[in-house]
Amino acid sequence: MASPEHPGSPGWRGPINQCRTRTRQEVLPPGPDLPCPGPEEAQDGPSSNSSMTTRELQEHWQKEKSRWKHVRLLFEIASARIEERKVSKFVMYQVVVIQTGSFDSDKAVVERRYSDFERLQKALLKRFGPELEDVAFPRKRVTGNLSAETICERRRELREYLRLLYAVRAVRRSREFLDFLTRPELREAFGCLRAGQYARALELLGRALPLQEKLTAHCPSAAVPALCAALVCLRDLERPAEAFAVGERALRCLRTRENHRYYAPLLDAMVRLAYALGKDFAALQSRLDENQLRRPTHRDATLKELTVREYLS
Numbered sequence: 411m412a413s414p415e416h417p418g419s420p421g422w423r424g425p426i427n428q429c430r431t432r433t434r435q436e437v438l439p440p441g442p443d444l445p446c447p448g449p450e451e452a453q454d455g456p457s458s459n460s461s462m463t464t465r466e467l468q469e470h471w472q473k474e475k476s477r478w479k480h481v482r483l484l485f486e487i488a489s490a491r492i493e494e495r496k497v498s499k500f501v502m503y504q505v506v507v508i509q510t511g512s513f514d515s516d517k518a519v520v521e522r523r524y525s526d527f528e529r530l531q532k533a534l535l536k537r538f539g540p541e542l543e544d545v546a547f548p549r550k551r552v553t554g555n556l557s558a559e560t561i562c563e564r565r566r567e568l569r570e571y572l573r574l575l576y577a578v579r580a581v582r583r584s585r586e587f588l589d590f591l592t593r594p595e596l597r598e599a600f601g602c603l604r605a606g607q608y609a610r611a612l613e614l615l616g617r618a619l620p621l622q623e624k625l626t627a628h629c630p631s632a633a634v635p636a637l638c639a640a641l642v643c644l645r646d647l648e649r650p651a652e653a654f655a656v657g658e659r660a661l662r663c664l665r666t667r668e669n670h671r672y673y674a675p676l677l678d679a680m681v682r683l684a685y686a687l688g689k690d691f692a693a694l695q696s697r698l699d700e701n702q703l704r705r706p707t708h709r710d711a712t713l714k715e716l717t718v719r720e721y722l723s
Contacts, residue, residue, distance in 0.1 A: 482510045483624055485572035487565040488519075492556055500524070501561055503568060507591070507621055518621030520591060524548075524555075527568060530590040538581055545574040583628065592622045593721075596636060600721040608643040615640045630663035634672050637663065639717045641679060654683045674701050675713040 488506045492499055500523050507518040531547045548567035554560050576582045599614035619636050626632035637660035644653035657680045664673050677698045684691040 483576060484508045484510050485569055485576065487569045490561050490565055493523075499556060501556065501564075503565065505568075505572070505591070507624065509624055516620035518591075518624065519617065520595065520621070522590070524550075524564070526590065527571070530586060533586045534575070534581060534584070537584070537586065538578070541578050541580060542575075545571065545578070547571055582625070588622070588625050588632075591625065592618045596622070597721040599636070600639060600717065603639055603643060604718045606646075608647050612640060612643045612647075615643070631667050631670060634660050634663050634670065634676075635717065635720050638672055638676060638679075638713055639720070641676075642714050642717050645679070645683065650683050650686050654680065654687060654689075657683065668701060671710075672713070672716060674698065674705075674710040675716055677701065678710075679713040 484507070486506045486508070487503050489504045490501050491504075493502050502521045502523055505520050505522055507520075509516075527548075528550070535542060546567075548564055548571060551560060575587065581587055595614045595618035599611045599618065602608070602611035602614065615636055619633065619640070622636060623630070623633050637656055641653045641656045641660065644650075644656060657676060660672070660676055661680065664670050664676070667673065677694060681691050681694050681698065683689075684694060
């Protein structure tokens with residue numbers, strides 16, 4: 411039975427939906443810069459008391475094996491344009507990232523200039539020098555950078571550069587590589603959220619989130635702050651059904667991370683959304699109560715308070 415108390419009233423505590431099992435695409439040891447998936451994430455197979463037949467077990471593990479395959483991404487420099495500022499001209503390269511092996515409706519598109527690639531190269535050499543011996547970086551040109559021939563050649567070189575970088579496991583899972591592809595858009599998105607520019611924040615998150623989720627498939631909780639930012643924007647734009655759907659995605663990412671700093675605030679926000687939408691929130695109530703009992707003296711910030719603190723540095 412749902413609690414008689416209304417969300418927001420004194421003593422109100424709220425529920426969490428039973429999360430659907432997340433599709434695992436890669437189970438690897440955590441990198442030094444990303445959070446680690448919980449141990450339960452690799453233990454969802456049938457129990458020792460399962461009544462499954464041998465054939466059913468074989469089919470089950472075949473499906474699990476296919477789900478654990480590494481997410482492979484294809485990089486393309488789709489186009490380039492010359493941008494003119496008051497005192498300078500430079501080329502912006504459009505980087506398109508697509509997941510291979512299936513139709514990808516969420517291809518990611520970002521723009522970077524040569525100097526952005528150059529900063530990435532310096533940062534990676536500092537940290538992974540020996541592993542980048544066979545990765546050629548497009549040389550810097552003193553003149554002719556804006557010629558059609560040079561731009562066309564550099565597009566090919568930068569595409570190959572990204573392909574080679576991604577082939578190095580330590581690099582593709584590094585903070586430097588992830589930040590190069592997602593941080594500018596995410597930082598601007600969170601800045602717009604803080605300024606109350608929710609529509610613009612959603613636009614930027616819509617560009618960055620698909621790519622962030624592809625790059626952090628081995629550790630889904632890495633995308634939780636951006637998902638929660640989208641929830642806050644949609645909720646404050648009075649689009650509760652869409653906000654609730656995004657919240658469900660975030661909850662699935664935290665299925666085994668109940669100590670995550672976003673877990674309780676996300677639950678509380680989802681409870682309030684469920685109440686507003688007329689959804690059953692009894693199951694959510696018990697899960698949030700359990701979380702609060704484990705940390706009785708801890709006061710969680712609200713979801714909005716957490717999101718506005720992201721990307722401040």
